[in-house]
Amino acid sequence: MTRPDNAPLSRKERRLRTEARILDAARRLFxxxxxERTTIRAVAGEAGVDPALVMQYFGSKDGxxxxxxxxxxxxxxxxxxxxxxxxRMALAHVFADFEDPDRRASAVALLRSCLTHPAARRILxxxxxxxxxxxxxxxxxxxxxxxxxxxxxxxxxxxxxxxxLLEDSVLANASPDDIERVMLPALRKIAExxxxx
Numbered sequence: 001m002t003r004p005d006n007a008p009l010s011r012k013e014r015r016l017r018t019e020a021r022i023l024d025a026a027r028r029l030f031x032x033x034x035x036e037r038t039t040i041r042a043v044a045g046e047a048g049v050d051p052a053l054v055m056q057y058f059g060s061k062d063g064x065x066x067x068x069x070x071x072x073x074x075x076x077x078x079x080x081x082x083x084x085x086x087x088r089m090a091l092a093h094v095f096a097d098f099e100d101p102d103r104r105a106s107a108v109a110l111l112r113s114c115l116t117h118p119a120a121r122r123i124l125x126x127x128x129x130x131x132x133x134x135x136x137x138x139x140x141x142x143x144x145x146x147x148x149x150x151x152x153x154x155x156x157x158x159x160x161x162x163x164x165l166l167e168d169s170v171l172a173n174a175s176p177d178d179i180e181r182v183m184l185p186a187l188r189k190i191a192e193x194x195x196x197x
Contacts, residue, residue: 015057021047022054026068031109035065035120065113066123072106073097075132083139087187088180090136090156095176098164108164115165129153140191152190159183 009017025046029038040061044051058064077096081089097107114124137149159179163171171179 018047018049018053019057022049022057022064023068023071026064027072027106030065030068030113031106034109035113035117040064062119062123065120066127069110069124069128072103072110073128075128079132079135081139083141083191086136086139086152086191087184090152090187091159091176091180091183094156094160098160099176104164111160111165115161148190148192152187155183155187155190 022043026038026043029043029046033042038061040054041051043064044054047054054064058067075093078086078089078093097103110120110124113120115121133149133153134146136152137145140148140152142148159171162168163174163179
């Protein structure tokens with residue numbers, strides 16, 4: 001049942017809309033200013049809410065950054081991927097965040113923040129990448145699944161840093177199709193469950 005246009009919003013709907021405004025403001029400011037210079041007060045001002053409300057919803061600047069990171073980086077397709085699709089989905093995950101002009105600035109800023117600020121690094125490593133990597137390890141299976149998932153992640157992270165932050169000329173000018181053509185065989189080998197030789 002849909003809500004009539006003139007009906008008042010429920011408390012839950014108001015809260016969800018307020019959270020969305022706060023997260024939009026946080027993503028913009030973290031992208032523009034980085035983790036260190038973004039403040040709760042600035043995010044609240046940008047979202048048109050009281051700073052106490054930001055703290056009530058997210059608990060701290062670290063909590064706000066984690067929520068903004070989780071809403072910026074879509075890991076669902078990678079987490080849900082079947083074993084044979086993991087390598088392709090790992091690359092698609094990189095390209096989805098960094099090739100899309102609407103998402104690229106936030107994704108680059110998020111990555112830059114995690115490389116320059118310890119709290120941002122911990123949040124991205126433990127709350128975003130760690131959970132995804134654990135699920136990927138379960139999908140890979142085998143005795144060294146955790147290591148294989150970590151190496152798979154390191155390969156795509158290395159690609160991301162070299163192509164989008166360092167802007168290595170060869171990688172920056174290569175098409176996603178060419179990168180996929182070269183990287184997929186290696187990623188497939190990494191994702192193979194360990195078997196007795």
